Amino acid sequence: MQEFLIPARPDLQAARESWLKMLARERRLSALTVEAYERDTRQFLQFLTGHCGGSPGLADIANLRPADLRAYLAARRSGGAGARTLGRGLAGVRSLLRFLERRGLANAAGAAALRAPKQPKSLPKPLTAADAKRVVSAGEQLAEEPWIAARNSAVLMLLYGSGLRISEALGLTGGELASADDRVLRITGKGGKTRLVPVLPVAMQAVAEYRRLCPYHLDPQGLLFRGARGGPLNPAIVQREMVRLRSALNLPKTATPHALRHSFATHLLGRGGDLRTIQELLGHASLSTTQIYTGVDTARLLEVYEAAHPRA
Structure with a gap:
């Protein structure tokens, strides 16, 4: 510090x-x-x-x-x-x-x-499913070096595919996701809370491609994702790459790495996922924290209704 x-x-x-x-x-x-x-x-x-x-x-x-x-x-x-x-x-x-x-x-x-200042009500701003898929696609990455493009894609894929926080993704070790059989991650998140998170096959493929191209030895006890010089990957690098993607893909300013985690939760809920399961996957200590995503889904339904209904 x-x-x-x-x-x-x-x-x-x-x-x-x-x-x-x-x-x-x-x-x-x-x-x-x-x-x-x-x-x-x-x-x-x-x-x-x-x-x-x-x-x-x-x-x-x-x-x-x-x-x-x-x-x-x-x-x-x-x-x-x-x-x-x-x-x-x-x-x-x-x-x-x-x-x-x-x-x-x-x-x-x-x-x-002392009563805390009243907080303004705001909803998470997820990406659409189509935009999220474009952001995590290896073909959309802007890095000149193939291994860095593969790294960025793998990191973003884990944020969207598994709902990881950026610190959780960058904290993974070289011994994790090293085999095709590694389909579940044990993540220790905020407050030392541990949860099990499934990893999609497409995310496993993205990590495997990064491993294949990475020029540095990935020690099982060291960090999985490396910076350009082989050191720890700084979250600011991922955030900066997301800014470049926003510009290239014409996405709103709300399209951030953390928005991919919001997208993970919102899209699961929209496809019928139950709140309790989503709470466990996100590592929220309280269900009330997860319930905010019901507001996102309701807001989207109202937007569709107002745009499509002839009397809206």
């Missing part, structure tokens, strides 16, 4: 560092989530530096009142932060305070009593 100057006294700095390590090692949150929590709590400490008139320590954070936290949210809002950003920032502060409370170093009651 990149080093930053933390506006806090040494006792609070050390406690916060222990909290971040706990998130990564014990709760097994993704690296991106830990980075977001690090950034949000750093901004909170920067606010407290001005709010308290100096770098805060454990004594300053021990008994924060709801009024202090409301002032923090107001400051972030005036800086242009939206409801989602504010909600995530408050969640990070609450997590840190609960961590400190369990160690007898703070009181988290003030943060728990």
Whole structure:
């Protein structure tokens, strides 16, 4: 993780560092989530530096009142932060305070009593089935080197065909999907939750073609997907390739790698898949998280109705 100057006294700095390590090692949150929590709590400490008139320590954070936290949210809002950003920032502060409370170093009651900003209602924006098939097709990849085009196709195929998060796909090892018999992946996702995910034959073929063309030795204990120089494949590379595909295939800006995961769920639901099974395949802790896809399917039905019905 990149080093930053933390506006806090040494006792609070050390406690916060222990909290971040706990998130990564014990709760097994993704690296991106830990980075977001690090950034949000750093901004909170920067606010407290001005709010308290100096770098805060454990004594300053021990008994924060709801009024202090409301002032923090107001400051972030005036800086242009939206409801989602504010909600995530408050969640990070609450997590840190609960961590400190369990160690007898703070009181988290003030943060728990504060109502999070109301989140705007929005639905996932999946691709159509036809567009999703074009995105994952090896023939549509834009990379000049054949092995990189095959790699991109295999990664995107796993996002759409198995509903993987990009971090889950890029975390696969060289020992996985090495045989035609490997039809099921054991994925450890957010919060250390493990699930079994089937792999389509077409996805297995895409991975096999990548393996055949990859110029680097794929050690069973190392990472499966490699960057151009043989190191770990950075998620930003996949995201950048998706931007290029959007332009080439005339797709909307909502066509992102994560939209392929949304497409996986929406298309399963549209073909009669039940919510409980889709929940398990996606690795959602709560069925309510999965239920949002019923709204996507309903919205699409209404669009078709309004476009086709003569009295609509």
